[in-house]
């Protein structure tokens with residue numbers, strides 16, 4: 001039974017990837033995820049200059065939903081690049097962000113020295129050029145960033161999409177046309193939670209990103225719609241915590257998946273999901289994981 005994945009110029013021993021950011025900048029936790037069965041890990045999003053992020057509290061979890069507003073804290077590309085050199089042969093995708101195309105390119109060039117197998121462009125952060133809108137809502141800016149990053153590296157480039165726009169398909173198409181090797185869907189859903197006792201928002205930034213179980217149907221819908229329109233591979237992410245969810249994402253059209261919130265509490269989630277997938281494939285007499293990809297579009 002073949003659960004390995006080969007797409008966009010990368011080879012993975014299985015479809016499970018640790019999503020960006022949930023273990024922060026911890027090298028040890030990224031290595032732990034790999035040892036627990038993830039085929040590769042995505043780093044915390046890194047910018048060319050260090051960023052402090054927001055004050056605590058930055059993360060809230062009530063057992064069902066999670067909201068975070070970390071504020072993209074990171075040590076900057078130079079320091080991150082030195083940290084990542086100690087990855088102990090764990091395959092990793094470097095996630096980068098910036099406020100314009102120059103900053104994306106600069107971060108990619110520095111992080112390339114640490115030997116990532118690819119790059120993930122986090123396009124869901126505020127920028128200055130568009131007067132306070134987000135990069136991930138601006139098709140022209142997405143094209144420009146992808147084109148320039150593609151010129152700056154020979155590694156595959158994945159574009160991580162924001163669900164907080166009605167233009168997700170148009171954004172993905174502009175990334176594809178500009179040469180992106182794949183897309184990652186989705187980042188967190190803009191959300192808020194208030195403590196009924198105190199009246200205060202649960203994260204210091206007040207507004208944050210919703211992740212975990214609650215966003216799975218949104219992410220699944222995005223992957224399904226993207227699969228109908230794109231010719232490049234889709235990595236699905238959002239609310240995956242069980243093997244059934246991975247099967248659902250594959251059927252919607254995901255070539256591989258990322259796991260975030262579920263790994264935050266239980267790094268062993270990768271091992272459990274892998275054994276569930278293998279048992280499912282054995283019961284269904286599936287020789288290859290590939291047979292599941294896009295299945296719901298064919299029935």
Ligand SMILES: Cc1cc2nc3c(=O)[nH]c(=O)nc-3n(C[C@H](O)[C@H](O)[C@H](O)COP(=O)(O)O)c2cc1C
Nearest residue numbers: 019020021045068122186187211212238239260261
């Ligand atoms: C604490 C936390 C930090 C995150 N940091 C990042 C980040 O730096 N870059 C990014 O692209 N996504 C980040 N994400 C989003 C996740 O990578 C993922 O897209 C999202 O949480 C949905 O997946 P999940 O429901 O499995 O967590 C973060 C999520 C959480 C919960």
